[in-house]
Amino acid sequence: xxxxxxxxxxxxxxxxxxxxxxxxxxxxxxxxxxxxxxxxxxxxxxxxxxxxxxxxxxxxxxxxxxxxxxxxxxxxxxxxxxxxxxxxxxxxxxxxxxxxxxxxxxxxxxxxxxxxxxxxxxxxxxxxxxxxxxxxxxxxxxxxxxxxxxxxxxxxxxxxxxxxxxxxxxxxxxxxxxxxxxxxxxxxxxxxxxxxxxxxxxxxxxxxxxxxxxxxxxxxxxxxxxxxxxxxxxxxxxxxxxxxxxxxxxxx
Amino acid sequence: xxxxxxxxxxxxxxxxxxxxxxxxxxxxxxxxxxxxxxxxxxxxxxxxxxxxxxxxxxxxxxxxxxxxxxxxxxxxxxxxxxxxxxxxxxxxxxxxxxxxxxxxxxxxxxxxxxxxxxxxxxxxxxxxxxxxxxxxxxxxxxxxxxxxxxxxxxxxxxxxxxxxxxxxxxxxxxxxxxxxxxxxxxxxxxxxxxxxxxxxxxxxxxxxxxxxxxxxxxxxxxxxxxxxxxxxxxxxxxxxxxxxxxxxxxxxxxxxxxxxxxxxxxxxxxxxxxxxxxxxxxxxxxxxxxxxxxxxxxxxxxxxxxxxxxxxxxxxxxxxxxxxxxxxxxxxxxxxxxxxxxxxxxxxxxxxxxxxxxxxxxxxxxxxxxxxxxxxxxxxxxxxxxxxxxxxxxxxxxxxxxxxxxxxxxxxxxxxxxxxxxxxxxxxxxxxxxxxxxxxxxx
Ligand SMILES: Nc1ncnc2c1ncn2[C@@H]1O[C@H](COP(=O)(O)OP(=O)(O)O)[C@@H](O)[C@H]1O
Ligand SMILES: [Mg+2]
Numbered sequence: 001x002x003x004x005x006x007x008x009x010x011x012x013x014x015x016x017x018x019x020x021x022x023x024x025x026x027x028x029x030x031x032x033x034x035x036x037x038x039x040x041x042x043x044x045x046x047x048x049x050x051x052x053x054x055x056x057x058x059x060x061x062x063x064x065x066x067x068x069x070x071x072x073x074x075x076x077x078x079x080x081x082x083x084x085x086x087x088x089x090x091x092x093x094x095x096x097x098x099x100x101x102x103x104x105x106x107x108x109x110x111x112x113x114x115x116x117x118x119x120x121x122x123x124x125x126x127x128x129x130x131x132x133x134x135x136x137x138x139x140x141x142x143x144x145x146x147x148x149x150x151x152x153x154x155x156x157x158x159x160x161x162x163x164x165x166x167x168x169x170x171x172x173x174x175x176x177x178x179x180x181x182x183x184x185x186x187x188x189x190x191x192x193x194x195x196x197x198x199x200x201x202x203x204x205x206x207x208x209x210x211x212x213x214x215x216x217x218x219x220x221x222x223x224x225x226x227x228x229x230x231x232x233x234x235x236x237x238x239x240x241x242x243x244x245x246x247x248x249x250x251x252x
Numbered sequence: 253x254x255x256x257x258x259x260x261x262x263x264x265x266x267x268x269x270x271x272x273x274x275x276x277x278x279x280x281x282x283x284x285x286x287x288x289x290x291x292x293x294x295x296x297x298x299x300x301x302x303x304x305x306x307x308x309x310x311x312x313x314x315x316x317x318x319x320x321x322x323x324x325x326x327x328x329x330x331x332x333x334x335x336x337x338x339x340x341x342x343x344x345x346x347x348x349x350x351x352x353x354x355x356x357x358x359x360x361x362x363x364x365x366x367x368x369x370x371x372x373x374x375x376x377x378x379x380x381x382x383x384x385x386x387x388x389x390x391x392x393x394x395x396x397x398x399x400x401x402x403x404x405x406x407x408x409x410x411x412x413x414x415x416x417x418x419x420x421x422x423x424x425x426x427x428x429x430x431x432x433x434x435x436x437x438x439x440x441x442x443x444x445x446x447x448x449x450x451x452x453x454x455x456x457x458x459x460x461x462x463x464x465x466x467x468x469x470x471x472x473x474x475x476x477x478x479x480x481x482x483x484x485x486x487x488x489x490x491x492x493x494x495x496x497x498x499x500x501x502x503x504x505x506x507x508x509x510x511x512x513x514x515x516x517x518x519x520x521x522x523x524x525x526x527x528x529x530x531x532x533x534x535x536x537x538x539x540x541x542x543x544x545x546x547x548x549x550x551x552x553x554x555x556x557x558x559x560x561x562x563x564x565x566x567x568x569x570x571x572x573x574x575x576x577x578x579x580x581x582x583x584x585x586x587x588x589x590x591x592x593x594x595x596x597x598x599x600x601x602x603x604x605x606x607x608x609x610x611x612x613x614x615x616x617x618x619x620x621x622x623x624x625x626x627x628x629x630x631x632x633x634x635x636x637x638x639x640x641x642x643x644x645x646x647x648x649x650x651x652x653x654x655x656x657x658x659x660x661x662x663x664x665x666x667x668x669x670x671x672x673x674x675x676x677x678x679x680x681x682x683x684x685x686x687x688x689x690x691x692x693x694x695x
Contacts, residue, residue, distance in 0.1 A: 048654050049653075049654070050650055051646075051650075071653070071658075071659070072650060072653040072654050073653045073654075073656050073659065075654075076653070076654055076656035077656040081655075082654055084651070087651075088647050088648060090648045090652075090669065091669060092666075092668065092669025092670065092671075092673065093648075093652075093665050093666070093668075098652070098657075098665070101661065101665065102656050102657050105656050105657050105658060105661065106656045109656070141669075158655065162656065
């Protein structure tokens with residue numbers, strides 16, 4: 001589904017991704033861990049198409065398409081969804097109107113008619129339950145005045161509504177208390193299926209107790225330096241990142 | 253209309269409109285009976301002769317050059333020949349249940365107007381009629397609020413006003429439906445000058461919703477020079493909306509003085525959708541305690557249009573509140589001027605006054621000149637002001653696009669959101685809807 005080869009990216013002349021490789025197959029959940037500043041958010045931003053980052057080398061293939069050639073909106077409509085680490089507030093744009101527009105733009109792209117209003121509302125209701133979103137939040141402006149936890153839940157709610165092929169979760173767990181963490185994780189788990197893949201970026205192992213990954217990768221200095229199964233996350237939790245850093249320095 | 257050779261035209265170019273005005277006043281002077289009203293106009297004319305039109309040397313007119321207006325000839329009492337249906341097809345809010353007063357080239361058109369208010373103590377009429385039918389009220393209020401000293405354009409309006417609305421709401425009465433004043437400038441045949449003059453009196457604990465709309469039809473230039481005097485007696489509540497949508501070579505100057513007695517509540521929104529040059533002078537004077545004055549505006553000029561909003565709020569008594577927010581969406585080579593003056597007088601303790609001006613530039617060639625002016629003579633006050641000029645933010649843009657919303661749609665959503673701060677101050681749903689459509693059309 002997603003094949004990243006030798007990806008290099010920089011911002012303002014600063015090299016951040018230094019030849020990153022990653023293969024994600026349909027239905028798999030990949031966790032990406034790594035110390036602060038390793039380039040995790042950069043990877044997610046480059047995949048979503050943020051213009052600030054310049055890709056200097058490498059390829060990203062998404063279901064046979066050259067992802068890097070697509071505009072951010074086309075990437076989304078092809079099925080990439082990024083749950084932001086810091087979702088922003090957009091006053092004056094209502095949550096509901098925003099989602100309706102997003103869904104219908106995706107349908108238009110797929111050559112489908114806009115969704116019936118009643119179907120849309122029904123879908124909203126169902127997906128809201130998934131993350132126990134408060135109904136009053138949907139009538140408000142996008143994320144405006146939402147608590148940190150509400151914003152993160154809204155990201156997952158949007159993901160549920162847009163039904164992507166690939167969900168990228170950038171530190172969705174940060175700033176969540178244990179109840180919200182469980183809620184968000186359960187929401188994600190319900191969205192897991194044979195076709196849909198996830199890249200779960202996290203700093204802590206905690207989230208991976210709930211969303212159990214098929215693979216765990218360690219991102220350090222813009223490259224994936226170690227990969228393993230779910231047990232790697234546990235090892236990192238116990239030992240921290242220093243031993244990985246030492247391994248990398250020793251090999252270089 | 254003058255007929256002059258091309259040679260003479262060159263010579264007189266600089267003084268065209270002034271000459272028109274002088275000739276017109278002389279014509280009027282010879283016919284008029286020598287009433288108090290006449291004396292007022294004569295006085296105004298003398299003032300106009302003395303000060304003339306403002307030039308860019310005047311600090312208040314630094315960025316707004318009237319030479320395209322004053323260099324031309326305009327005719328003020330001209331008939332409109334186009335079909336009324338065609339004319340009204342341009343008008344907004346056609347289907348709104350309202351009291352409608354329609355003025356075409358400054359002349360009242362009763363066949364196009366409708367008054368549905370049934371309470372007979374409420375007067376919704378014209379200034380020309382009120383001058384005799386309600387002479388006491390007329391004499392008490394006319395010319396009392398809009399100053400003419402040093403104000404050439406106000407003086408010109410007073411000297412040669414065409415007609416306008418007269419609304420009187422007695423104590424404790426509420427006008428059930430809005431009063432809409434429709435002003436149409438029809439320049440199909442000639443350059444037309446319209447000088448509407450409205451006098452609005454809302455007595456104690458009375459309330460009124462007032463809508464002014466401005467349109468232009470025809471390909472010749474038009475110049476609208478309007479003066480509004482609004483008097484709000486104690487506890488009165490007024491919703492006041494002004495919609496300017498004069499396309500083509502339309503020039504517009506507007507002076508609105510709102511005079512507030514104690515405990516009055518005024519919500520004012522100016523929407524400037526189109527006009528070659530639009531200058532709004534909006535003045536509030538709080539003449540008692542616990543007044544609430546809300547001033548909101550949205551402008552979205554395109555092409556070479558210029559929109560200039562000069563506002564002034566006089567906090568003359570303690571414990572009053574004013575809130576002002578003007579927003580601009582700037583396209584093409586358009587120019588906007590914002591100058592918001594807040595005067596907090598010596599005795600006006602516990603004043604709360606807020607002012608913001610925010611602009612989005614959708615083009616590199618658009619210009620905004622913004623200047624807040626706070627003059628505070630009291631010491632126990634809360635006043636803030638701020639102005640921003642910038643492009644549409646990248647962050648929200650990316651957020652929307654990352655959800656599959658294409659750039660142009662996302663841009664519209666964000667501009668609508670930007671305008672929403674103003675739209676939500678409008679309490680007529682049909683007008684909000686209309687604004688949304690206009691934004692859709694313009695952007
Ligand atoms: N907009 C930016 N401008 C300059 N440097 C940036 C920018 N964004 C990220 N960086 C730098 O890139 C590196 C990786 O950042 P990031 O991808 O956010 O790491 P992570 O998400 O793994 O904590 C950091 O050193 C960070 O300071
Ligand atoms: Mg990060």
